[in-house]
Amino acid sequence: MTQKSGIAAVAETAGVSVSTVSQVLSGNRPVSEATRAKVNAAIAELGYTPHPGARSLRSRRTESIALLVPDITNPFYPLVAVGMQDVLLPAGYLLSILDAGSQSGTGRLLGHVLERRFDGIALHIDGLSDADRARLAESGTRVVALGRDIGIEGSDYVESDDAGGFAKLGEHLLGTGRRRIGFIGGEEESDPSRLRLGGLRQAFAGAGLGYDDAATVFTSFTRDGGRDGIAALYERRTDWDAIVCANDLIAIGAMDELRRRGLSIPADVAVTGYDDIDAAALVHPSLTTVENPAREIGRTAARLLLTRLAGDGDDAPTQHITLSTRLVVRDSTTSPIPQER
Amino acid sequence: MTQKSGIAAVAETAGVSVSTVSQVLSGNRPVSEATRAKVNAAIAELGYTPHPGARSLRSRRTESIALLVPDITNPFYPLVAVGMQDVLLPAGYLLSILDAGSQSGTGRLLGHVLERRFDGIALHIDGLSDADRARLAESGTRVVALGRDIGIEGSDYVESDDAGGFAKLGEHLLGTGRRRIGFIGGEEESDPSRLRLGGLRQAFAGAGLGYDDAATVFTSFTRDGGRDGIAALYERRTDWDAIVCANDLIAIGAMDELRRRGLSIPADVAVTGYDDIDAAALVHPSLTTVENPAREIGRTAARLLLTRLAGDGDDAPTQHITLSTRLVVRDSTTSPIPQER
DNA sequence: ATCCGTTTCCACATCGTTTTGCGTGCATGC
DNA sequence: GCATGCACGCAAAACGATGTGGAAACGGAT
16 A cells, blocks of 8 residues: 555545645635544544645745844843743744854854744844845845844844943942943944943933043953953053943953952942843842843744734834833942841 | 746756756765856855755755753753754754743643654653653654653663762761751652752761651752742751752752741751852852753763764664763852851 | 535645656767 | 767656645525
8 A cells, every 4th residue: 555644644544635634724715514523533543743844835934933142041041032932832933042152153053044944033143244134134034133223124123221221220320429430341343232331321421421431341241251341441440439241241250350359349349230130139249230121022022023924014114112121229239248138 | 937946946047957956955966067066156146045844845854953941041951052052053953942931831842843843852851741752752753861761762861960969969968067958859750859869868878877758848940949948848847957959040049048037058057059050159158069061961962863863773772871970069068157258 | 407606625736855767978998 | 880888967756735726516596
């Protein structure tokens, strides 16, 4: 006997045609109750699973979405991923989390990702090269950018109010009398680094003060970046009374390095982060930071993608959603003598 | 004109046949230097990308691998993922990280995952139901289990020496004079919880002591689990002098709850974790724990999968790899008065 | 009995690849 | 000059699903 497989096998054991099986699967055309039952029985009996390749070949959809992040070991990103899954799974989409390993790793992965023909891609990547941007645009894949505008025609983006968050941080520090405030950014070419610094500047301006460019250094969004940042700042001057870091990982690394240099936090120098990852509350002293609604960012991004995918809609105007942030004051900027609670 | 697409378009502009294009792509048959050049030129000109669906339809391979984890926000898992990518990307495979959200979420995701026909699946999941195990086995997908034996015929697994790690922890605690040692496990039905408890028992036995079952509680592998665990243990008795936790998240939650109850760590009670996630070094006091080589687990698992996939080999015997662990002593079990260094 | 409108199902073309079995054309050996 | 062998390319048949245009079956109305 010829061993059929796939939908053909189901059709045979159910005693109907291939197209009928397809109909009951997709519900595209009405099918009588009786045959529907037969088909479902056959499906169950054979343990049939549709072949996604064949399906996507015709339908031009893969029902899966990629999330491309620069560093999955940064606890911020898993939360974004979870948020996206909250929305995507119920909608029948599978989320694949791809780790570029670093900003520079993006290009290497992008080829892989485009080859896979995901229905949509969520990108949280800085410094996308022009070539990569072009590849993305040409591919026609739906893109939603996280945390910044990625500069692709017709792609939505969702970010949190970075500038506002840093303005709040700046006000808080200025309000506690700090004036010699250094800033450690991530990669210099990154939008977020600039935005965040911008928020800080804004706080200074609001207080009628100027902000000195010599008080800023750029490294990378990691703990090592924080250590390096402190080293760089303290080569310029040594009387900082506060260090504002572009994210929590940098802040944690910076605190490490400050302590290694015998400085006390916050008595000698205050430190702030951004994101409010779990570790921010756990370090000692606990870190003043800004809550970055990672999970909500993920949810929102997923919704944007789904809307675009459902509507076939290039017609709708580009969406740009900004989520608000919240200042979280902890010990690293306040209690003069950190102690166990 | 008929607008061809895909490989047919390439064939047309290169002035060769479809099969020839396929040949130069796959390198399955020799192709003359001249035509190879023509084809490559056409590919570049058209910006052609092969359709993975069509490809997998014929080749029955998707060139992608899934990693299924119970909780991607547990920092242990991103490291495993990175380790797998270390090996898989150079081999041309794409790794999709799927988050089940919880142990119980596995079943819900498994359907999705099997539908997608990944070439291989790495599972780090406890308490796989018999039904799910059967589905996996039937699917014929290559499976590698992480951290425990998943009980599927012919599937390899890689774990770390949990029992050994906990034995070391136990010896360390007993060596510092602690005797009333409680244990907070994760999910009770989980293999690791049992293995880890077993290691602790072994340490007691080695010292000629017995270990009391009433000293153990099971919750979940999260910070909340740690808080609950402490609550449960202190309902039984209140004179614990050490709490051994099944992972770092539990330990961190436990420390929180202990402090909330006014107990001092490690003066009143010592606490230990497992995994050595970043946060373990950051909490206050820093956490004594066991280094669990997450990244290496990922690499090893990926290698196992690749070997199986390359060899078409169901012939090779099942592999079972155990990675060694290392005790990391920090302040939560030693310095009587925690202080800033 | 005939005709028409529904309902229900089917045949067939199609999506973009891979793969096998055959032509070609050309050089080689006698 | 003729058979032989090689190196290259090509045609065509899968792979497993979707979807459209019709054909059959069935009632009800005339």
